[in-house]
Amino acid sequence: MAISTDQVRPSSQPASNRAGRAPTTVLCVIATLGGIFALQNWSVAADAGNAAGPLNTEFVSFLRAATGQNDAQATPLESILSIAMSSHPQIAAARHKVAAAAQRVPQAAALPDPMLSNTFWPIHDQALQTAGGRVGHQMALSQQVPWPSKRTARTAVAAREIDVARAELAKVELEIITAIKLAYYQCWLTDKAISILKDNQELVSDLIQVSQARYKTGGSQQDVLRAEAEHDKLEARLIELRKQRTRAHANLGVLIQQPIDFTPTIAADLGVNQVHAQLESLIASAEYCNPTLRGLSAEVARDRQKENLACQQKYPDMQLGIAWSLIDDNTNVISPVANGHDNINFTFGVTLPIWRDKINAGIREAAHTRSDSQYRVQAERDRLRGQLRRQLADAFAAAEQKKLFDERLVPRTQQILKIATADYQGKKADFTDLIDIYQELLGYQIQVATIEATLASTIAQVERSVGCTVTP
Numbered sequence: 001m002a003i004s005t006d007q008v009r010p011s012s013q014p015a016s017n018r019a020g021r022a023p024t025t026v027l028c029v030i031a032t033l034g035g036i037f038a039l040q041n042w043s044v045a046a047d048a049g050n051a052a053g054p055l056n057t058e059f060v061s062f063l064r065a066a067t068g069q070n071d072a073q074a075t076p077l078e079s080i081l082s083i084a085m086s087s088h089p090q091i092a093a094a095r096h097k098v099a100a101a102a103q104r105v106p107q108a109a110a111l112p113d114p115m116l117s118n119t120f121w122p123i124h125d126q127a128l129q130t131a132g133g134r135v136g137h138q139m140a141l142s143q144q145v146p147w148p149s150k151r152t153a154r155t156a157v158a159a160r161e162i163d164v165a166r167a168e169l170a171k172v173e174l175e176i177i178t179a180i181k182l183a184y185y186q187c188w189l190t191d192k193a194i195s196i197l198k199d200n201q202e203l204v205s206d207l208i209q210v211s212q213a214r215y216k217t218g219g220s221q222q223d224v225l226r227a228e229a230e231h232d233k234l235e236a237r238l239i240e241l242r243k244q245r246t247r248a249h250a251n252l253g254v255l256i257q258q259p260i261d262f263t264p265t266i267a268a269d270l271g272v273n274q275v276h277a278q279l280e281s282l283i284a285s286a287e288y289c290n291p292t293l294r295g296l297s298a299e300v301a302r303d304r305q306k307e308n309l310a311c312q313q314k315y316p317d318m319q320l321g322i323a324w325s326l327i328d329d330n331t332n333v334i335s336p337v338a339n340g341h342d343n344i345n346f347t348f349g350v351t352l353p354i355w356r357d358k359i360n361a362g363i364r365e366a367a368h369t370r371s372d373s374q375y376r377v378q379a380e381r382d383r384l385r386g387q388l389r390r391q392l393a394d395a396f397a398a399a400e401q402k403k404l405f406d407e408r409l410v411p412r413t414q415q416i417l418k419i420a421t422a423d424y425q426g427k428k429a430d431f432t433d434l435i436d437i438y439q440e441l442l443g444y445q446i447q448v449a450t451i452e453a454t455l456a457s458t459i460a461q462v463e464r465s466v467g468c469t470v471t472p
Helices: 015-033 043-051 058-067 077-087 089-102 104-109 148-216 221-255 280-289 291-312 356-425 431-466
Strands: 115-120 128-130 133-145 318-328 343-350
Touching (some): 077 148, 089 104, 148 356, 221 431, 280 356, 356 431
Antiparallel strands (some): 115 133, 128 133
């Protein structure tokens, strides 16, 4: 999430300016929690929701047993992903496509079915008559044998189809993983915001006590009422955040087919403090990790084999056969010079690939198809590089913003708040300045959580683009 310079400018501005800006900043940041992940419009989330089966409360026990967690402990993201990988219907469908593609290889390598035929003459005096006797039956067995290199090319095409199906499986898995991660980070963000507001409720309670003590020594009752109003505002924001958390849990539940009454406990730390340093090295991995590039490369290899198969069509196929004729050895129909033995003969034939226009057109078609695949690989590679550059820029900017808030803005604002509280108790500062500084601190804390969730979601998108996992 981008942070404007107005939001991060320290408290050197007049208090009157900060007074009008600080509540607005906090409200805008909290309102962003419900929509920050809407920008990640992953179609797989909707598809997964449509594919979700009936509610099953036994899944709750299974998930808890698999993760080894109870209600008081965090549910690891890795465990949720593992369960989704083993049970998600879209992934199961893609795996069956891979299995189906594997079964096409033996079919492509096999010979065509042989042909068994029988010619017979049911009318005795109308049968074929030869010098050797009357023919009752002629049985033949024939087998078509393609040119040897044609079978090899067909088998290679079928094998490349397996690689295409595997790349599609990897793509579906990455989409599911990314959608689950984004939903998990949304749950984390709402939990973190709720935790921050609860901590600030304690801080506001302290401000109420300070204002009450000041009121007893001649201060204004307006300070007490304003501090109590700030406490009520926090409660109103907590109600909104709890609603957003329920929705976030529902979105996560749809993706992993959880029952509606299961609420996972989200981990307290997303672990993105050092992982951004590994992002730059992932660009080199995209060439062999990205499933879309792998699938397109497999298509290029498949189309090359198809082109080779098209070139093989100029070679003839063979037809091999054996035939047996049943001869009637009745002496009334046999020639005196014949023995009446049954006939056995062998046949051999070849196709005549003489229609060169058809064959050449098939070769040109295969060449154009192969060129199309090669250009699509190049276009996808360029698109991926541009996308990674944008995502890495977002990740590094979020990391720098997080460092700025963690190391400078938040600590300094906390120190300013302590000093302002002491000055207010000593009647050296106005309560309005104290509230302004508190609201500014709250806004910074919410922005830190938002930036961390944004950084985690950006890393998830980088992993999806690259196809490899970021390891800290």
